[in-house]
Amino acid sequence: MGVRQVASIHFKNFVAKNWSPDSDTQQKILQSDKDL
Numbered sequence: 001m002g003v004r005q006v007a008s009i010h011f012k013n014f015v016a017k018n019w020s021p022d023s024d025t026q027q028k029i030l031q032s033d034k035d036l
Contacts, residue, residue, distance in 0.1 A: 019034070
């Protein structure tokens with residue numbers, strides 16, 4: 001696989017795992033980044 005494809009799959013999996021709608025839990029993705 002190409003580097004770009006591997007990076008995009010990794011990014012997709014990271015977002016899917018860490019995009020929690022609960023504001024009570026500590027998040028790796030900041031709310032300001034989600035608002036973009």
